[in-house]
């Protein structure tokens with residue numbers, strides 16, 4: 001009999017260095033944005049190979065600030081994939097712009113150059129494309145940027161799943177003008193809640209830094225360390241309260257040191273899944289177009305296809321009965337009431353997302369999964385589908 005009683009969908013790993021950095025913050029008497037956040041920004045930018053990184057309290061905040069910095073205005077049209085989390089769409093609505101959700105490739109849930117070209121033909125006056133590097137796999141970002149440049153469309157990358165992700169060996173974050181990462185609790189590295197906006201454009205960086213903190217023209221740290229009195233500041237626009245506290249940055253610094261190790265650990269689990277599940281005709285495995293090493297492997301989403309004897313929901317229930325946590329990424333945007341009603345979205349326009357949504361389940365994936373755990377999951381999948 002197996003000794004395994006419960007396998008969570010995701011698991012975090014906090015080591016000695018996170019504790020050391022956290023203690024430094026606690027002992028410093030300064031918990032909010034200051035030196036540790038600056039250090040995290042600098043180390044993250046160096047890791048990516050980008051000029052600037054701006055730490056915020058979520059990827060949603062980073063996306064919102066990015067849209068603002070790109071000058072997107074109320075009424076502008078923004079293309080997004082339907083197969084994404086609500087955050088990708090809601091930030092567009094924050095500023096009164098309008099989303100146009102589009103279908104994605106079956107098996108990767110990515111926007112391809114072909115899909116983008118068709119969408120541009122169909123919808124005129126698009127101002128922005130938000131690309132999601134779904135699951136941790138990079139989209140064909142160079143080609144997407146080239147198409148957008150040709151049509152005068154701006155582009156921003158939602159890399160909430162994609163750290164560290166590469167395309168042909170080059171890190172996501174070095175391709176486009178603005179890339180936004182997430183450090184939410186179940187992401188590839190975490191600060192509990194947190195995000196990072198990366199850019200090479202100094203004017204974007206300056207705008208994001210200002211708008212991240214109430215539109216104030218001086219940051220908190222500077223206000224309390226420079227000779228100019230802290231009360232002496234100006235507000236240049238109606239900004240937001242999106243700064244990352246040092247408490248979170250301390251955890252991020254420790255996690256960053258292990259990002260590559262965590263990634264390769266997740267890849268080992270993925271290799272196990274591919275090997276053991278490849279002959280199961282009732283499920284479609286995620287398609288990885290490039291090298292396994294280039295993929296961040298945030299998710300391992302399988303799809304129960306038409307050969308499966310039970311529904312996705314029944315499958316999830318039975319996995320849960322066996323103590324295995326799973327999740328669904330995602331219920332597509334065109335199925336969510338607010339967006340469906342606002343834009344009169346019909347499922348016939350999203351054949352691939354619909355096919356995915358009818359059977360998608362993400363299996364547990366985190367670093368250091370044991371072969372016993374993995375075998376237990378694979379056996380559960382096989383027994384349930386038998």
Ligand SMILES: Cc1ncc(COP(=O)(O)O)c(C=O)c1O
Pocket residue numbers: 057058059060061084085087088132158160161181182183184194195
């Ligand atoms: C694709 C995508 N974009 C954006 C976000 C928002 O990230 P955060 O929770 O850090 O705001 C998420 C979160 O799960 C996501 O999956």
